[in-house]
Amino acid sequence: MARKILFNIFAWMVVLMVAFPLFWMLVTSVKPQFELFRRPPSMLPETVTFEHYWRLLSDTNFLGYFWNSVILSTATTFVVVTIATIGAYSLVRFRYRGRETLAFLVLFTYLLPSVVLILPLYLMLVELGLSNTITSLVIAYTTFALPYALWLLRSFMAGIPEDLESAALVDGATRLGAFKDVILPQLLPGIISTALFTFILSWNEYLYALVLVNSDESRPLTTGVMNMLISSFNIEWSLLMAASVMMSVPLIIVFAFLQSYLTRGFGAGGVKG
Amino acid sequence: MADVVLSNVNKVFGTFTAVDGLNLDIRQGEFVSLLGPSGCGKTTTLRMLAGLEFPSGGEIRIGDRMVNDLAPGQRDIAMVFQSYALYPHMSVGQNIAYPLKKRGVAKAERTAMVAKTAEMLQLTPLLNRKPRELSGGQQQRVALGRALVRDPKVFLLDEPLSNLDAKLRGYMRAELIELHQRLGRTMVYVTHDQLEAMTMSDRIAVMESGKLQQFAPPQVVYREPANRFVASFIGTPGMNIVDGELLQENGRWIFQSQGFSVDAPNLGPDAQSGAAAMGIRPEGLSIGTGPIEGVVQLVEQTGHENIVVARVGDGLRMTGRTNPDQPVRAGETIKLSIDANKAHFFAEGATGKRLNKAAATSDGPAKSQSALKEATS
Numbered sequence: 001m002a003r004k005i006l007f008n009i010f011a012w013m014v015v016l017m018v019a020f021p022l023f024w025m026l027v028t029s030v031k032p033q034f035e036l037f038r039r040p041p042s043m044l045p046e047t048v049t050f051e052h053y054w055r056l057l058s059d060t061n062f063l064g065y066f067w068n069s070v071i072l073s074t075a076t077t078f079v080v081v082t083i084a085t086i087g088a089y090s091l092v093r094f095r096y097r098g099r100e101t102l103a104f105l106v107l108f109t110y111l112l113p114s115v116v117l118i119l120p121l122y123l124m125l126v127e128l129g130l131s132n133t134i135t136s137l138v139i140a141y142t143t144f145a146l147p148y149a150l151w152l153l154r155s156f157m158a159g160i161p162e163d164l165e166s167a168a169l170v171d172g173a174t175r176l177g178a179f180k181d182v183i184l185p186q187l188l189p190g191i192i193s194t195a196l197f198t199f200i201l202s203w204n205e206y207l208y209a210l211v212l213v214n215s216d217e218s219r220p221l222t223t224g225v226m227n228m229l230i231s232s233f234n235i236e237w238s239l240l241m242a243a244s245v246m247m248s249v250p251l252i253i254v255f256a257f258l259q260s261y262l263t264r265g266f267g268a269g270g271v272k273g
Numbered sequence: 274m275a276d277v278v279l280s281n282v283n284k285v286f287g288t289f290t291a292v293d294g295l296n297l298d299i300r301q302g303e304f305v306s307l308l309g310p311s312g313c314g315k316t317t318t319l320r321m322l323a324g325l326e327f328p329s330g331g332e333i334r335i336g337d338r339m340v341n342d343l344a345p346g347q348r349d350i351a352m353v354f355q356s357y358a359l360y361p362h363m364s365v366g367q368n369i370a371y372p373l374k375k376r377g378v379a380k381a382e383r384t385a386m387v388a389k390t391a392e393m394l395q396l397t398p399l400l401n402r403k404p405r406e407l408s409g410g411q412q413q414r415v416a417l418g419r420a421l422v423r424d425p426k427v428f429l430l431d432e433p434l435s436n437l438d439a440k441l442r443g444y445m446r447a448e449l450i451e452l453h454q455r456l457g458r459t460m461v462y463v464t465h466d467q468l469e470a471m472t473m474s475d476r477i478a479v480m481e482s483g484k485l486q487q488f489a490p491p492q493v494v495y496r497e498p499a500n501r502f503v504a505s506f507i508g509t510p511g512m513n514i515v516d517g518e519l520l521q522e523n524g525r526w527i528f529q530s531q532g533f534s535v536d537a538p539n540l541g542p543d544a545q546s547g548a549a550a551m552g553i554r555p556e557g558l559s560i561g562t563g564p565i566e567g568v569v570q571l572v573e574q575t576g577h578e579n580i581v582v583a584r585v586g587d588g589l590r591m592t593g594r595t596n597p598d599q600p601v602r603a604g605e606t607i608k609l610s611i612d613a614n615k616a617h618f619f620a621e622g623a624t625g626k627r628l629n630k631a632a633a634t635s636d637g638p639a640k641s642q643s644a645l646k647e648a649t650s
Contacts, residue, residue, distance in 0.1 A: 163358035172346035172375035
């Protein structure tokens with residue numbers, strides 16, 4: 001019993017440690033300027049103001065960056081999930097020479113630190129005439145999200161009984177038809193997990209965005225906000241916190257919607273034995 | 274008329290030969306079981322019939338078409354899988370409708386056909402449920418329904434009853450026999466359970482190590498097993514098989530084994546002196562009097578009879594049946610005799626050929642049985 005209480009206290013302490021910065025971010029973003037640096041700091045704001053949010057939306061290019069990030073993350077997710085789904089199907093269902101080796105090679109590329117790849121990728125993208133575009137970031141993010149996505153989906157795919165596909169073929173479906181009618185619905189939880197992973201990764205990525213994109217109209221949120229609000233003379237803390245809140249909201253919404261899919265036992269009861 | 278024909282079919286996976294020179298001639302409307310231990314190639318054979326595996330050699334014909342290169346959907350077959358393979362995200366109704374949908378049957382007609390099939394299998398109240406909400410027996414019936422709804426030329430069934438409990442299995446066995454009689458369709462049934470094969474089939478194809486051992490009606494497989502493997506595989510409790518030697522004495526054949534010898538009256542022309550085996554079913558062994566002495570090791574009571582396992586000579590185990598009223602106890606010494614007319618003799622080796630004289634016809638009962646079925650349906 002005592003152990004249980006101790007464990008609970010410990011768990012709550014960890015939760016508080018994780019949650020406090022988020023709480024502080026939220027509080028700071030609604031504090032008026034004059035309350036920001038008061039000592040001792042006020043835990044809850046005395047006056048709540050949304051002026052920072054308003055300034056961010058009306059006076060800065062925040063919405064432009066936001067839109068770039070949405071396009072960038074959605075495109076990357078779409079490309080990665082499409083290629084990974086088809087690739088995983090091939091790795092699990094077809095028999096060909098070097099199949100396992102191929103899977104391990106793919107994993108190996110994931111093990112390389114992404115910093116190592118940044119210069120070669122940059123040079124290649126300049127060569128292709130894609131520097132300073134959102135497309136260049138989609139390609140770059142795909143290179144490091146795809147290997148992991150492929151492995152994730154491969155294990156989901158391996159969990160789908162082969163009999164289901166055989167049954168669809170006997171029932172008159174073509175290979176593609178069986179894939180669409182039977183495999184894809186079964187793979188949905190896996191696809192959603194993979195999509196979430198890729199989306200979050202592209203949404204939060206900073207380093208590649210910093211190196212590959214230098215024009216303001218192509219910048220995503222991460223580098224855009226930093227560039228705009230942090231200069232060597234001044235950090236606009238209130239605006240930065242308001243921007244951080246607004247950057248986090250889409251992820252929280254997406255996660256809240258898809259979370260039930262992730263945990264739902266989708267494939268239960270289809271085959272026995 | 275032959276409906277399904279396999280001519281000299283092979284299947285090789287890498288260096289492993291799963292099916293080796295298989296020849297089968299299945300008649301229209303016949304119920305054929307592919308029977309054998311796991312790994313004998315029976316499921317591979319069925320999957321080749323379905324088009325899920327392609328033969329490495331030989332020819333497969335269904336009806337009047339060569340189907341070697343046809344996709345499963347083009348073969349006019351339906352298959353019931355051991356795992357049932359129901360589509361988990363579709364309702365029972367959608368599962369049954371799927372093969373119709375894939376063949377472009379119009380929606381109104383589809384609904385009517387699904388309703389008819391569901392009624393036949395007592396699935397009507399379950400049409401809107403998902404497979405995971407059903408019991409094993411119900412899932413089994415949905416899998417059957419999905420196969421039945423289209424009225425295909427050939428039904429392929431891959432151990433469909435093996436996931437059911439014993440009582441339900443007996444019930445479904447009867448259902449399947451009745452279904453086969455009502456539909457009059459060709460059915461190929463894979464099983465490792467010889468009881469299922471014996472009770473349901475018109476003919477049984479016994480397989481071992483990728484090779485066909487015997488293809489004959491159940492009674493023939495039971496009474497005149499083609500070789501030692503078939504003899505030992507069919508029958509519960511299994512046939513007693515004794516290794517020994519065949520000798521010729523004054524023009525008579527005698528089988529001699531550890532401590533006893535038996536006349537071998539019915540040997541055919543293939544018989545040779547030397548190492549051989551004798552097989553005798555438990556019912557060919559009389560317990561009480563006789564020249565062979567054994568010590569009872571085990572008595573299994575089944576209710577209507579007792580199964581007695583006795584040790585004879587040096588570790589040889591013989592199984593016999595007795596009336597439950599006949600008192601036999603473990604540890605007792607008993608006398609046994611072998612009915613020489615019921616004994617089978619086999620050449621040396623695990624698949625040693627049967628050496629007895631051939632019986633009149635081995636093909637007759639199958640014809641009369643399917644004729645009977647046609648008459649009743």
